[in-house]
Amino acid sequence: MLNTNLIAYSGMTTKIRAMKKNLISPAQYEEITHITSVPELINYLRTLPSYAAVLSDLNTGDVHRGEVESRMTFSTYSDFSKIYHFAGNNQKHYLEYYFMKYEISTLKACMRNIMDSRTDTIPVLVDKHFKRHSKLNIDKLISSVTMDEFLENLSGTVYEKPLKKVLKMELPTLFDFEIALDLFFFSYVWNRRDLFVPKGEINHFVNSFGVQIDLLNILWIYRCKNYYTVSPAQIYSFLIPVYCNIDRSLIKKLVETKDNKELFDLIRSCYYGKNYSFDPEQSMESQFGAIMHTIYLKDFKESPYSLTAINAYFHLKNVEVAKVVTAMECIRYGYQPAMIAQYINQKRGVL
Numbered sequence: 001m002l003n004t005n006l007i008a009y010s011g012m013t014t015k016i017r018a019m020k021k022n023l024i025s026p027a028q029y030e031e032i033t034h035i036t037s038v039p040e041l042i043n044y045l046r047t048l049p050s051y052a053a054v055l056s057d058l059n060t061g062d063v064h065r066g067e068v069e070s071r072m073t074f075s076t077y078s079d080f081s082k083i084y085h086f087a088g089n090n091q092k093h094y095l096e097y098y099f100m101k102y103e104i105s106t107l108k109a110c111m112r113n114i115m116d117s118r119t120d121t122i123p124v125l126v127d128k129h130f131k132r133h134s135k136l137n138i139d140k141l142i143s144s145v146t147m148d149e150f151l152e153n154l155s156g157t158v159y160e161k162p163l164k165k166v167l168k169m170e171l172p173t174l175f176d177f178e179i180a181l182d183l184f185f186f187s188y189v190w191n192r193r194d195l196f197v198p199k200g201e202i203n204h205f206v207n208s209f210g211v212q213i214d215l216l217n218i219l220w221i222y223r224c225k226n227y228y229t230v231s232p233a234q235i236y237s238f239l240i241p242v243y244c245n246i247d248r249s250l251i252k253k254l255v256e257t258k259d260n261k262e263l264f265d266l267i268r269s270c271y272y273g274k275n276y277s278f279d280p281e282q283s284m285e286s287q288f289g290a291i292m293h294t295i296y297l298k299d300f301k302e303s304p305y306s307l308t309a310i311n312a313y314f315h316l317k318n319v320e321v322a323k324v325v326t327a328m329e330c331i332r333y334g335y336q337p338a339m340i341a342q343y344i345n346q347k348r349g350v351l
Helices: 002-020 026-033 038-045 065-085 089-115 128-133 138-143 147-153 160-167 174-191 202-227 232-238 248-255 260-269 271-275 284-302 308-332 337-346
Strands: none
Touching (some): 002 065, 026 038, 026 308, 026 337, 065 089, 089 128, 089 147, 138 147, 147 160, 174 202, 202 232, 202 248, 202 260, 202 271, 202 284, 202 308, 232 248, 284 308, 308 337
16 A cells, blocks of 8 residues: 555655645744734745745735735645646546635635625735636626625536525625625535545545544534524534544534533543643643644654645644734734734644
């Protein structure tokens, strides 16, 4: 099996290792913390290979955070295209899962432009390679001006059914549409993992994708209880119906906890609390991101010639985008270098 994977993944893993060298280094993050304006940050990013092209024509005079984030996310798709070029047939099937993630982020950007009147229209970035790869009529979706038109332009795609269910709700919000896409994505991929995952590598997939679902469900329960006024029935509607290292009975206990102490006690006593450190005084988002960081890099170190190479790279890339966007907001609000560094360092994973 090892020799087979070595042959199958050698070219792609070599490419990924070369691309990792272009990720922002600790020394470069240190330089970013001393930047004092958003235009200066954008000009700095233009000197980096990963972002030079996507930021080249950006007007730095009055740039919107959403546009910068959109362009940086597009750089992730550009990386996908490079890796896809070096992938064999089995690896390309797995990469469809990552392409689906980018496709959904594109749909969300379109919906935000239609439904969120608080922000200016943010460009939805795609290229000819994306259009060839996708079954979506992306030009029609981008030009849609109502959700009815948007859904009509999604007719015949896998995304039509979950979004049409939301459209039938009374006064559906952007949040309703976005969470419907997220729930669909995780269930769709999990239930079809045999179609996506190369033979003999299902353990790598479960160890990353399944864990991510568990942590997202716990995180959603925490957020619902702390930031929103929602009933237990509503909380269940936000959760992904997939269980990896936790089961339905624990989910039920977490949903029905009376306070954070009871919630945190359950977390500490479950699989993740026992196998990874958990501190109730620290950000749950940051700690769960750190768990994913540990898993991705440990798996890649132990099995570099496998789909873990893909997982590790896109994890690091997504963290990089999150760190840069965080730095941009800190710079916009005039934070000092030490504070910017603190916020950047908290970003170890993106769930």
